Amino acid sequence: MISASARPYIAASVPVLREHGETITRCFYQRLFDAHPELKNIFNMSNQQSGVQQQALASAIFAYAANIDNPDALAPVIGRIVQKHVSLGIREQHYPIVGEHLLAAIGEVLGAAATPELLAAWAEAYGLLADALIAEERRLYQAHGIEPGQHRQVTVVRKEQESATVTSFYLEATDGLPLPAFHPGQYISVAVTVEQLALRQLRQYSLSDAPDQTHWRISVKREGASAENPAGMVSNLLHDQFNVGDQLWVSPPCGDFVLDQDAATPLVLISAGVGITPMMSMLHGSLQQNPERRINFLYATLNGQHHPLKAELADLRDRHLQLASHIAYQTPTAEDSSEQDFQQQGYLQLAQLDQDWLPLDGSYFMCGPTPFMQAQRQALLARGIAAHQIRQEVFGPSLLEHLQ
Numbered sequence: 001m002i003s004a005s006a007r008p009y010i011a012a013s014v015p016v017l018r019e020h021g022e023t024i025t026r027c028f029y030q031r032l033f034d035a036h037p038e039l040k041n042i043f044n045m046s047n048q049q050s051g052v053q054q055q056a057l058a059s060a061i062f063a064y065a066a067n068i069d070n071p072d073a074l075a076p077v078i079g080r081i082v083q084k085h086v087s088l089g090i091r092e093q094h095y096p097i098v099g100e101h102l103l104a105a106i107g108e109v110l111g112a113a114a115t116p117e118l119l120a121a122w123a124e125a126y127g128l129l130a131d132a133l134i135a136e137e138r139r140l141y142q143a144h145g146i147e148p149g150q151h152r153q154v155t156v157v158r159k160e161q162e163s164a165t166v167t168s169f170y171l172e173a174t175d176g177l178p179l180p181a182f183h184p185g186q187y188i189s190v191a192v193t194v195e196q197l198a199l200r201q202l203r204q205y206s207l208s209d210a211p212d213q214t215h216w217r218i219s220v221k222r223e224g225a226s227a228e229n230p231a232g233m234v235s236n237l238l239h240d241q242f243n244v245g246d247q248l249w250v251s252p253p254c255g256d257f258v259l260d261q262d263a264a265t266p267l268v269l270i271s272a273g274v275g276i277t278p279m280m281s282m283l284h285g286s287l288q289q290n291p292e293r294r295i296n297f298l299y300a301t302l303n304g305q306h307h308p309l310k311a312e313l314a315d316l317r318d319r320h321l322q323l324a325s326h327i328a329y330q331t332p333t334a335e336d337s338s339e340q341d342f343q344q345q346g347y348l349q350l351a352q353l354d355q356d357w358l359p360l361d362g363s364y365f366m367c368g369p370t371p372f373m374q375a376q377r378q379a380l381l382a383r384g385i386a387a388h389q390i391r392q393e394v395f396g397p398s399l400l401e402h403l404q
Contacts, residue, residue, distance in 0.1 A: 002068050002125055009121035013065050020109055021058030028105035029054060036097060041200045042088055046233055068125060079256055082136040087189040087254040088202055089149030090137065095130040102126065144180070144252040151191060151249040157215060159244055162308035166274060167239055168208065168219045174247055182253030184211055184261070184285030185278045185365070188218065189251035194233050203234040207253060208277040208309070210284035219308055221274040257393040259365070261289040266359045270376055272300040272348065272368030278393060279367060280309050287320055296357050300328040300348035300372070304336040326357060350379035358383055366392040
């Protein structure tokens, strides 16, 4: 609990962080990497280049300040951060380094407004947050039976193109020992060396297959360049340079966006684009562990050429009467139309679906681009679905929207 003397300074920081938060975080990262360039091996340097990382940290600092006395609101956010940190191999000794440069950045940007009392209050607040994260990360490392940063070597045993942009990699442990069990919906971090940066970079990919296999499967989208973002360095390396027989280093399965396998309520899985990957794992998991449970699988993408794991979904639907699927293609091809591979043209519009697709007692899981999930969440709430029934896989600034 923050002290009574520090609380008013943190509260007074909220409007300041709204105005200067991103400037502070840009200054922070510049200071951090100048002093500790080795930490670039942990941070996503593509997100640094695009500004996403700075925006995410600014949102996190603001949300923390605004909810400093609301631990119930902060708890799920801290839980998500802990899972991400363990997948990246964050260590306890990183926290004092981050704290030092964060306080220095606040002082540099705010100037005379950064009084000794304000900086002391933020030092206290950061220390409390760091202690909470360290304790939970220590517990999770112990549960995984690993040391921070310890990764497992796996071998690509199969590589399969799933769509125009998505390729699946089937992974087995190089040492021949069993891979750890995972919960449907979890992800792993994959570490590769990016020669153009002379850095190791880690990216998170959802496990996309059933949880009872001897292998892990990740289905990776090749991220092309756009006006806002450069081409995905790691995804393109995986597609172009990693083949059957090659090795990768991966983290243990992490993430708390997981299937409630014992629930009896109808399961509704809603996704778009490569967001289908954790949904396919959840689908497999539910069919195996709870075969009587009703499942509605709703998916949106550009067209059939951009529909990964399409044949796999169709096969599961044909074999399991409790599974129904509803597919929306934004711009279907002539082949899509002739084969009647979709039920809705254009964007996925939940308002057009009847009650059978969106049961009031359902358990809802969503994954996809942030605007897609925002639209679907609002549509579900408008249909009377309670907020606590809806779970979504989110990253970066979207993780903190409900706190702001």
